[in-house]
Amino acid sequence: MNNRRKLVIALGASALTAPLCSFAQPQAARTFRLGVLFSGTLASSEIYFRAFFESLASLGYVEGKNLLVEQRIADGRIDRLDVLAAELVAARVDIIYAPTTSAVLAAMKASTTVPIVFSTPPDPVGSGLVKSLAWPGGNATGMSTLGSGLVPKRMELIRELVPNAQAVGLLYDSREPSARINRDSAVGAAKLLGLRIVEENVNRRDQLSAAFAALKKKGAHMLLVFEGSLGVINRDLVISLAAANRLPALYAYPELPAEGGLMSYSVNNVEQYRRAAVFVDKIFKGAKPSDLPVEQPTRLELVVNMKTAKALGITIPQSILISADTVIE
Numbered sequence: 635m636n637n638r639r640k641l642v643i644a645l646g647a648s649a650l651t652a653p654l655c656s657f658a659q660p661q662a663a664r665t666f667r668l669g670v671l672f673s674g675t676l677a678s679s680e681i682y683f684r685a686f687f688e689s690l691a692s693l694g695y696v697e698g699k700n701l702l703v704e705q706r707i708a709d710g711r712i713d714r715l716d717v718l719a720a721e722l723v724a725a726r727v728d729i730i731y732a733p734t735t736s737a738v739l740a741a742m743k744a745s746t747t748v749p750i751v752f753s754t755p756p757d758p759v760g761s762g763l764v765k766s767l768a769w770p771g772g773n774a775t776g777m778s779t780l781g782s783g784l785v786p787k788r789m790e791l792i793r794e795l796v797p798n799a800q801a802v803g804l805l806y807d808s809r810e811p812s813a814r815i816n817r818d819s820a821v822g823a824a825k826l827l828g829l830r831i832v833e834e835n836v837n838r839r840d841q842l843s844a845a846f847a848a849l850k851k852k853g854a855h856m857l858l859v860f861e862g863s864l865g866v867i868n869r870d871l872v873i874s875l876a877a878a879n880r881l882p883a884l885y886a887y888p889e890l891p892a893e894g895g896l897m898s899y900s901v902n903n904v905e906q907y908r909r910a911a912v913f914v915d916k917i918f919k920g921a922k923p924s925d926l927p928v929e930q931p932t933r934l935e936l937v938v939n940m941k942t943a944k945a946l947g948i949t950i951p952q953s954i955l956i957s958a959d960t961v962i963e
Contacts, residue, residue, distance in 0.1 A: 666695060666918050669727035669748075670705035671719055671737045673712055673810075674863035681889065682907040686731070686753075689911035695918070708737075710867050712809045715740035723748055729917055733907065734863070735761050735812045738774055745773070749923045752776035753910035754903060756783070756812045756861055758928050767928040775923040776913050777906045778930050779861065782812075784886075785819035786826075788858060788899050791936075792884045793827050794951055795897070796856045803854030803881065804833040805845060805872070807864040816860040839868045846875040857883040859890075861900075869893060882946055891939040891962060896946065897954075901931040935959045 676683065687697075695701040704725045706718035719740040722730055730748055732738045735755040742750065742763070756779050758764045765771035767778070793799060804820055806813035817833070824831045832852035834845035849857065857876060859865040865872055865885060873894045876883040885891065885898040913926060936954070939962040943950050955961060 663700070665700050665702055666729075667702045667704065667725070667727045668695075668914065669722035669725065669730040670703060670707075671715065671722055671730055671732040671741055672705070673708045673710070673715060673734045673736045675709050675867050676707055678863075678867045678869070682733070682753075682903055685904045686907040686911050689908040690914065693911060693915045695915070710863050712736050712807075712863070716743060719744035729914055731910065731914060732774075733910070734810075735763065736810050738763050739811065742772070742774060747773060749917045750774035750776075751910055751913045751917065751923070753906045754779050754861065756780060757815050760815055761811045764928055767930070769924070770926065770928060771924050773923050775926045775928055776910050778928050779901045779903070779906060780930055780934075782815045782819040784899060784934070785816055785858075785860075786823040788884050788886075789820060789823040789827055789829070791897070791899055791954065792856045792858065792882065793829065794954060795884075795948065796882055799829065799855035801830040801832050801853045801855055803849035803852070803857040804831060804860070805836060805849070805857060805864070806833070806860045807837055807862055808835045809837065810862045810864075813860050813862050813864075820858060836864060839871060842868060842871050842875060846879045846881070849881070850879050854881060857881045859883055859885045861886040865890070869895075877942070877945065880946055882943075882948055888935050888937045888960070891937040891942070891960075894939065894942060896939055896942045896948075898935070898937045900935060902933065902935055906931065938962065 708714045723744045730741045730750045732741045733753045738752045758778050763774050832854050836845045885895050886900050888898045891898050936958045937960045938958045
């Protein structure tokens with residue numbers, strides 16, 4: 635089974651089975667060619683892509699009816715993105731959907747004319763994806779996660795969780811532009827809170843165990859895991875290593891506490907992917923990316939896993955519990 639069919643079966647099954655009469659039909663009776671460029675793996679992000687394709691279906695775009703999907707998945711190998719992006723441009727797709735910062739940059743390198751839609755870059759302006767949020771000015775637009783802007787609040791939360799902590803560990807893949815931006819924000823926030831930063835740059839799954847051991851040796855009392863494919867693709871191992879090393883960790887995805895992580899403070903990434911389909915629809919109907927303002931989330935979610943807290947011997951402050959959107963018992 636080739637990759638394109640895997641995408642359809644895993645992510646778009648519900649869209650294919652929905653009745654066509656319930657969809658708002660696109661204005662032109664034609665087949666649209668959508669390219670998908672992703673830095674992570676499909677398996678680790680199935681919930682996000684399902685939301686994206688279901689949203690597309692609700693807008694009238696269904697593969698096998700009026701939508702052709704060409705997808706290129708890097709499976710965590712960010713160095714492959716440039717080649718994969720060039721393949722999509724050569725396939726003459728109408729739009730490239732590139733959810734992450736690294737994927738957008740590769741798509742922009744491959745073409746300055748093919749429209750690009752994104753859903754999770756934390757800093758589209760600082761990363762060079764757009765000239766401004768209000769007027770993107772180029773061939774890319776979409777949704778921003780406010781990632782680097784959330785880092786100071788994440789630092790405050792984890793400091794509140796571990797008030798006697800002196801050092802916070804950072805775990806990231808420096809190849810990802812968003813990780814570098816988040817890291818710089820964390821360094822600034824740590825100074826204000828009187829915390830010391832210790833950090834590990836990890837590019838592969840087999841480096842994670844040594845990275846956690848190094849963070850503990852350097853004196854980390856707590857851990858921040860930023861946005862990016864590292865924490866998503868390897869979340870099972872990251873969560874288990876945090877528990878084994880007794881490191882209270884705060885994540886950038888609400889799915890991680892649901893799978894055993896301690897806490898997250900973030901946007902709802904499912905909604906980010908779902909909303910990105912609206913940008914695709916507008917561009918299919920003739921809008922230019924340069925004229926479509928980048929949208930930012932209006933709601934943030936705090937998720938706490940009480941079972942994990944108990945296993946770590948941590949008492950969650952009442953102030954955090956009151957603020958939490960979801961408390962997992």
